[in-house]
Amino acid sequence: MASFVCNHVLEKTKSILYVTHDSEGDWQFLCGEDDHTEENIKIISLLQVVELDNTINDLHEMPINVGAKRRKINEKWKPFKISN
Numbered sequence: 001m002a003s004f005v006c007n008h009v010l011e012k013t014k015s016i017l018y019v020t021h022d023s024e025g026d027w028q029f030l031c032g033e034d035d036h037t038e039e040n041i042k043i044i045s046l047l048q049v050v051e052l053d054n055t056i057n058d059l060h061e062m063p064i065n066v067g068a069k070r071r072k073i074n075e076k077w078k079p080f081k082i083s084n
């Protein structure tokens, strides 16, 4: 299980607004922008993600094949199904 973040999240220039928990059990924590390339994506530990933004603890029971998004950091997460 790995946790992927984009560099915007890692450098705290943007909030985590888009999270997915994929069928492999991997998590992605992204800022929600569409134009990421592989170079934007970094692997860190889940603990580091929580240290960046402890509101992601709200998602810790999120099952695989589910994602969640929000428009702002203090908004409630809106879950959605990941289609393959």
Ligand SMILES: [Zn+2]
Binding pocket: 006, 007, 008, 009, 014, 030, 031, 032, 033, 036, 040
């Ligand atoms: Zn980003």
